[in-house]
Every structure is written in structure tokens, then in C-alpha cells.
Amino acid sequence: MHLKRLEIVGFKSFADKTVLNLDTGVTAFVGPNGSGKSNIVDAIRWALGEQSAKRLRGGAMQDVIFAGSAARKASNFAEVTLIMDNHDRTLPVDYNEVAVTRRLFSSGDSEYLINRQTCRLKDVRELFLGTGVGGGSYNIIEQGKVDALLQAGPLERRRVIEEVA
Amino acid sequence: MHLKRLEIVGFKSFADKTVLNLDTGVTAFVGPNGSGKSNIVDAIRWALGEQSAKRLRGGAMQDVIFAGSAARKASNFAEVTLIMDNHDRTLPVDYNEVAVTRRLFSSGDSEYLINRQTCRLKDVRELFLGTGVGGGSYNIIEQGKVDALLQAGPLERRRVIEEVA
Amino acid sequence: CRERFSEALEKVAANFQELFRKLFQGGDVKLRLLEGDVLEAGLEVVVRPPGKEPRILSLLSGGEKAMTAIALIMAAFKASPSPFCLLDEVDGPLDEANVERLNMIVQEFAYSTQFVLITHNKLTMTYADTIYGVAMEEAGISKYLKTDLVRADENLAVAD
Amino acid sequence: CRERFSEALEKVAANFQELFRKLFQGGDVKLRLLEGDVLEAGLEVVVRPPGKEPRILSLLSGGEKAMTAIALIMAAFKASPSPFCLLDEVDGPLDEANVERLNMIVQEFAYSTQFVLITHNKLTMTYADTIYGVAMEEAGISKYLKTDLVRADENLAVAD
Numbered sequence A, B: 001m002h003l004k005r006l007e008i009v010g011f012k013s014f015a016d017k018t019v020l021n022l023d024t025g026v027t028a029f030v031g032p033n034g035s036g037k038s039n040i041v042d043a044i045r046w047a048l049g050e051q052s053a054k055r056l057r058g059g060a061m062q063d064v065i066f067a068g069s070a071a072r073k074a075s076n077f078a079e080v081t082l083i084m085d086n087h088d089r090t091l092p093v094d095y096n097e098v099a100v101t102r103r104l105f106s107s108g109d110s111e112y113l114i115n116r117q118t119c120r121l122k123d124v125r126e127l128f129l130g131t132g133v134g135g136g137s138y139n140i141i142e143q144g145k146v147d148a149l150l151q152a153g154p155l156e157r158r159r160v161i162e163e164v165a
Numbered sequence C, D: 001c002r003e004r005f006s007e008a009l010e011k012v013a014a015n016f017q018e019l020f021r022k023l024f025q026g027g028d029v030k031l032r033l034l035e036g037d038v039l040e041a042g043l044e045v046v047v048r049p050p051g052k053e054p055r056i057l058s059l060l061s062g063g064e065k066a067m068t069a070i071a072l073i074m075a076a077f078k079a080s081p082s083p084f085c086l087l088d089e090v091d092g093p094l095d096e097a098n099v100e101r102l103n104m105i106v107q108e109f110a111y112s113t114q115f116v117l118i119t120h121n122k123l124t125m126t127y128a129d130t131i132y133g134v135a136m137e138e139a140g141i142s143k144y145l146k147t148d149l150v151r152a153d154e155n156l157a158v159a160d
Ligand SMILES: Nc1ncnc2c1ncn2[C@@H]1O[C@H](COP(=O)(O)OP(=O)(O)OP(=O)(O)O)[C@@H](O)[C@H]1O
Pocket: A011, A012, A013, A031, A032, A033, A034, A035, A036, A037, A038, A039, A040, A063, A064, A065, A066, A067, A068, A143, C140, D049, D052, D055, D059, D060, D061, D062, D063, D064, D093
């Protein structure tokens, strides 16, 4: 399994629909300060079901919706879709491609979809259970938090072993 | 006034007596990870009267005393002296040079000295009062804490203005 | 459950020591269970950089802490590979030699794990298979374009 | 006391706006007193990077936060100069253009304040009047030697 494509629209500074094709191996994102690199990491964590607005650096969850710029109005929804290549059937569904989508409207309504079918957050969580992706796993290291795993208390550190077990 | 010379012995990784002459203008310290650069910043903050072992990245204050290496035994005391050039009489004493020393023995005894005369911490604090040096001032930014001033709560931020006032 | 936890701990602890030695070119690291029941007790990490005495974590330098954390993450990956890994400026606190070692480890794991790295470090960029430049040609609006090392270099200098 | 505080706040807020604009080449920053008594109320910071909408601090990027904090520190210095200033790897999260601007500001203040910078960034090293290399030729024991840019470059690559 690998992350094959990322489709973002209205999420943080990605106002326009943006499609990112990713290969296996090592991909680097580079660019000036404030250009939107960490927002891509936030988009992935959000689509995987992140529930804490604070961990997405916002106050309320609506802060992930494009809030406008000097020349543009705010969007009324944010949407992120992760398209996983599932040829090796790591994800327990019988498809070569699995698309996981999350949507949030400025009204507060939110939706999750798997392969364009509405589902619950619980279904997204179950889809990724045991794969080392999503949830509290250590495969996404946020900016400035590389040593957070070490600095966390002794009980927090257990989580790494529990994931592996 | 400027920091003219730094004498360190037995403080953290500076086991041997080390004398650093500093000029005005901009001085850069470079070197590999773990070589002792941030320990120099800790030495300066300690000599100015820092009371929190945690802010010096240790558990107990004795953690600042050289704790030994693969080939050397631990020291039984740490000592740091800051020698300030005081030609402009920024410091309220009638000397061209003012030396501020702090010493800590593994027994726990500690000493402060101004120009080699024993004094109290209170005297060191009073010496630097109003100069923008020492205490909680913002002129020393620790590693990884550049945005701590901003992230601190609204009341913490007041301190910057109170220093200036 | 207890057995699985103990087994996983043993595996990760062994990998941690191996990867720590690779990243630090020597030294030791221990991942130990504190007193108490296997299913509840916390984990302690004791680090000894090469040529130094064992230290509590907080006395380590910024770069040493980052490299130790990277060794732990990769140790867990080795025990239970994850399909992808995102690292946002983990090379920030590192000196040149450690940036090199970090990238060597990433390359080693890249056959089983997909890596996405965010970086300002030119050395790290040379190791990437693909580079995307992210910029705001229109103020406030993020766009990206596939780029190569030469253009990434110019982009970084020009885009601001 | 109230008067002195209000006066100091006005001065620092004005400097903050000026230095923020210099570092960001545009935009606005406000340093405002929250509701309540002048001697007790907290301070609020509202930042608007150039071409963007005003944001709460937490939504800013790593580099934007660092540059905003540097503008605030220098704003306070301008209002009440400090004899010396130590900056430990504040250029870590910055891209090349912002490293350049940070160093320009440091140069501007270096006539009245002594600066000691700890850095891994080669660009920052080119701006220093004096460079000291810190290394552990004997494991665990720190020593330093005065060095120049060429040797600092080699030192960094070799010393590990
Ligand atoms: N809801 C939103 N709408 C519009 N813009 C937003 C929103 N949330 C965050 N932003 C903008 O995104 C920018 C931050 O982007 P990001 O953190 O991804 O930068 P970065 O490329 O990681 O930079 P750095 O290299 O400094 O870490 C900020 O300038 C912020 O104003």
C-alpha cells in the first residue's frame, strides 16, 4: 500500500482544487516559509480522522477551511481525499484503489466517505486499524515535534510498543 | 558595556578551564551536534543567577557540574566567571572591568562573587537591574524557544513591556 | 496480551540499539520497562552517546535528541513497517554529518515505506527521488509544481 | 507607573510594526492591551503576513512564527537597548531569504548590542565578525578554537 494521490480543495491555504500525485520512494516538499508545506501534512492527518483542532494548529475545527486572502473570499467548505494504492490488499477491502475523503462545511456539518460512499469516522478508523497509519501512530512527525516522542512521559512511550504489538 | 571574557571550568562538558575572549559586534559559535555550544549559553545564564535546574536542562542543580566522560572522573565543582567591560559605567560600580562569578560544589554549597569578593545572589541581581541583562529578560533565546515569547499567554507577554518601562 | 507486549518491546529495544549505533556511530541506548505490571508500567530511555557517560534525556543536545527520536521511530518501523511516513523538518536541528546519516537511514527504509519529507536543507533535497516546490504565486494561495534540484535551488532563492 | 507602562507599550508596538514590516517586507502586526486595568491586563498579538488575512498566532507557519518573535525582541531592544544578546539556532526554521533578512536586522543592531549567535547555517556564518568552532576532540570534553569561514566549513564536515 502507498499514498498514490492527494486531492485538496478549500483546506487551509489550498483554496483551489489541487491534485498531488505521489510515487513510492522519497518525495521532498520544499519552498519558502509560510507557503503551505505543513498544511499538506495537516491535510493528510485531517483526512485520516484527526479530531483535535489544536493539533491542526487551529482554534476551532472550522479554522481548516480556507479563510480568504487579500484578494479572495473565504470558502464555505474544506475537502481532502487520500487515494491509496491497495494492490497488495493491506487495506481489508477488495479494491486496487481506496479513496478516503473528509469534508467540513462552514455550517459545521462534516462527512467522511470511503470510495465516494458516505461512512462514519469509525469506518475510516477500522479501515486503517493495524496498518500503522492513522490514529495516534508515530508515522507522522509534525514540525518542531521530532523529540516529542522522547520527551513524553514513560506512559506515553508505551504507545509505540502497543502499536507494534 | 559588553561581555569581554568568559571563564568556565567544570561546568557541563567544559571540564578543563576554558577562557573565551569575546569582541563587540557579532560572534558565531559553530560545531557538530553535542559539542557544547548550548552549554555556553547555559553557563552565561547560570552565572547571571538562573535558579531553575530545569531551565538549564537538568534534574538537580548539581547536573551542571562536569559528570565525567568515558576517560575522565567527574569534577567536584563548577565555576563560571563573566567579565564585563564597564568603561561606559552601565553597571553602577566604579570599575572598568566587572567580574561576576558563580561556583557550585558537589556538596551543594554555592557561592557568588563580584570582582572576586563573595556576595549574595541579591547583589548580582541588583548589579544588573535595569540593564536588560539577567533575570527573566528576553535577551537570551534558548535553543528551540524562539517563539516561546509569542506562544506564552497574554500576561507573560506583559513582561517584555515591563522590562522596557 | 502480556506476551505480545513483551515480545514487541524486546524487538523494538533491540532495533533501537542497532539504529542508535548506526546514527551515532557507537554508543548505547536502553529501552526498559519501569517497575510494575507489564501491561501498565511506563518505559524509560537511557542514552549514552559515544565516548560520554549515560545521561538523562534532557541533558542531551538538540541534535542528539532529534537523532535519538529518529532511531526510536525507525526501530518501531523495523518491527512493524508502516506504509508511509511524513517527516516535517526533522533535519532542522542537525549538523551536516547527521543530515547525511539521517538520509542514509531513510534510504534504507525507503524500499518498504513511502517517505514524504519537508525540508529547507539542500543536502536532503539531493537524496529525494521527487521534489515538489510549494509556493504562493498569488498571495495566500498555495500551489505546487514538480521541480528538480537546480530549479528548487533557484525557487528557494527567488520565490520570496 | 501606569504612564510609564503605556508609554513603553506605545513605543514597543510602533517598533514591532516597523521591524515586522522590514522582516516580512509588508504586512501588519498589532500589539494591543486586552480589556482591564493597564497594570494587570494581558497583551494580544494579531499578525497579518503580507497578502494574507489576519490570523491567530497558532495558524502561522514555523518560519513565520520565528520571524514574528524576532521582530518583537528587536522591537523591545530598540525601545531599551540591551548590552548583549544570545540567539541559539533561531535561524533553524528559516528559509534562505529569511535567514538573509534576520542577519540584516542583527547587523543593524550590532552597533549598540553585542550578539552571540549559535548556528549551523553557512549563510549566517558569513555575517559574523568572529567565528569560534566548538568541538570534542577528546570525547565528552568541549574545547573551542577561533576559526574562519573556510576552516569552519571543513570543521563541520570533518569534526564528526
Ligand atoms: N484556514 C486557512 N485559510 C487560509 N490560509 C491559512 C489557513 N490556515 C493557515 N493558513 C495559512 O497557511 C500558512 C502556513 O502554512 P504552513 O504552516 O504550511 O507553512 P510552511 O510552508 O510549512 O512554512 P515553514 O517553512 O515556515 O514551516 C500561514 O501563513 C497561514 O496564514
